[in-house]
Amino acid sequence: MLEISNLHVKLEEEDKQILKGVDLKIGAGEVHAIMGPNGSGKSTLSYVLSGRDGYEVTEGSAELQGADVLDMEPEERAAAGLFLAFQYPVEIPGVGNMTFLRTAVNAQRKARGEEEMSSTEFLKVIRARAKDLKIDAEMLKRPVNVGFSGGEKKRNEILQMAMLEPKMCILDETDSGLDVDAMKLVADGVNALRSEGRSFLVITHYQRLLDHIKPDVVHIMADGRIVKTGGPELALEVENNGYADIMAEVG
C-alpha cells in the first residue's frame, strides 16, 4: 500500500534535516504504529506524506499503490486515497461541517472521475456514520471544528475519514488531549474502518491507544530514522521502560 524508501527531508526555510532516511513498507490491510520521543520526526513524516508546505524532500521516495505521492498536490494525494487525521484539527469559522464534508467528498469523486454523491444519499450516509461516532446533528451543522471540545474535534476527524473512505490513513497523535472514554470512542471508530483494502499508520506517544487499535507492526522512530521494528510487544516495552533502553540498544 505505502512504500517509503530512504526518505530524507529538511525544513524549507532553514538548513535543518528532520528525516534522515526513513524506510517503511505498509501492506494492504495492515496497521502500523510509529512511536518515538518528541522531535524524532513523526509528525514531519505525516506532513510530508500529506503534502504540507515548508518541507523539502532531499532524497528518497514515497509511493502509494505504486504512485509517487511526493509529486502530487495535497488534494491529489487525498483523491489517491491518502488521509491524515490532524493532531490539531483546524477551526474554519463560517463554513458548516456538512458543507465542508460534502465539498470534500464530491471533489474527490470528481477527481477520480466518479459521479458526485447526491445530497439525499450524502445525508443518509453522514447521519449513519455520525451516529456511530456519537456526533449529533447539531455538530454537523456547526462551523468546522469551531467551539468543538478536544474529543469532538478528534471524532470529527474520524467522521471525515469514514466519509472519505481513504485507503491509507495516517493518524497523527489522535490520542493527544483525549480522556479514556473519548479515546475508546475514537478507537472504535477507527476499528470499524479496518478492512483488507485499508491500511493505517498510527503515530502516538503512548501505548494505551494501541490497546484499543491493535497494530500489526510497531516502529520506533528516533532522530529522523526508524531505529527498531517489532510486534505489539515493542509498544509495551516502551510503555514499561521508556525509550532509553531502546536508544542505548540501537546506539
Add this chain to the structure above:
Amino acid sequence: MALPQQKTDLTEARIAALALPEVAGWSEPARKDALARLRATGLPHRRDEYWRYTRPESLTSPEAEKAAIFDAEEAPLFDGQAQLKIVFVDGVFDAEASDDLELAGIEIERLETAAQSDIHWARGLYGSLETAGQTPVARPLATLNTAYASDGVLIRATGKADRPVSLIYQHRDETADAMLHHVVRIEEGAALTLLENGPGAARFNTVMEVEVADNAAFHHIRIQGRDHERRAATHAFARLGTESVFKSFTLTVNGVMTRNECVIELTGDDAQAHVAGAAVGDGDFHHDDTVFITHDALNCESRQVFKKVLRNGATGVFQGKILVKADAQKTDGYQISQALLLDDDSQFLAKPELEIYADDVACSHGSTTGAIDETALFYLRSRGVPLAEAQDLMVLSFLAEALEEIDDKEIAADLTTRLAAWLARRRS
C-alpha cells in the same frame, strides 16, 4: 472662508449639468437650502482629508463615465423572498415592474408625487438628517443629492410589515447618471425591513434618511452586485430613538468605485445601531466604507463589522468613527475592520477612530490585514478540496462574520449561497 477657486469651479461645473425639478412642491426649500450649503462647502476634492484614500473625481465630474450593461444571467436576488417590489430603471420609477405600493401598516409613496401634497410627514424630514450629518465632517455628495434628487421613495411604517420592502435598481442606459433620495420613518413600536439591490445606473448617487422612533426597528440589507463598471456614492443617515434598533448590512461585489457612507446618531437611551459590510473586489475595484456613529444617549450599543476580500490590485478603504458624547454613559461601542488580501498587489487602508468624552464606556476597535491562513488551506486540501475551491471556502469563512450580522438567517443563508456561486463562477 472663501472656497478655493478650484473647488468652486468643480462644484459649479457639476451644478451646471443638473436642473432642480420643475415642480418640487414642499421639497423646494430643502433643495434650495442644500444648493446653498453645497456652494458653501464645495464638492469633495482629492486633497480633502475625508477623501484621502478615495479619489472623488469620477463621482463629482459633470458627466458620468459610461458603464457597460451587465447581464447577470441568474435569478434575481432575494428571488424566493416575499417582498413588495419597487423598481427603478436608471433612476426612473417603473410602475409596470413594481408592485402596487400597498402594504398593511406601511405608507409608501414616490417622492416626486408626494412632494405635491400640502401636508406630509416627510416634509420636515427631507434633507434634515442629511443636514445634521454634515458636522463635524462635510458630506457634499449627499448635499448635492438633497438638492437634485430626481425621485425616491417615502416610507412610513406605523405597524410591523409582514414582508420587506424591496428597492430594485436596474441599469439599461450605459450613460445613466441617477440620483435618488429616500426618506424612511419608523413610528413608535413599528418595524420594517428594507432590501436594496441592483446596479441602478452608470453612476448612482443615493441618500437614505431614516428616522427610527422609540421602540421601533429598521433592518436594511443591500446588495451592490456584480456589474463591474458602475460608480456609486451612497449615504445613509439615521437618527435613533429610545430602545430602537437600526441594523444595516451591505454586500458589495465588484464595482470600480463605491463609497458607502453611514452616519448614525443615537439620541434615545438603550438604542442599538449595527452596521456591517462584506466586500469582494478584483482588479481596479475600489471600495470605501465610511461610518460615523455618534452616541448621545445612555446605555446604547453600536457595532461596526466590515470585511473585505481583495485581489489583483483591488483597494479597500475603511474610515470608521465612534464619537461618544459626554452624557452618553454606559456606551458599548465595537468596531472591527478586516481585509483578506489574496495577493501582494491589493491594499487595504483603514482609519479607525474613537473620540470619547464620557468616562463610563466600553469601546473597542480593531483592524487587521492578512493573507489566507496556510494551515487552514492545507487542512481543506488534505481532504481533497482543490486549491481554488479551498481558497473560496476560506473567503466565505472570512466574510461569514459580517454576514452573521444579518438577523434574518434565511436571507443570510441565501446570500452565502449566492456569494459561493459568484466566487465559483469567477474561477471558471
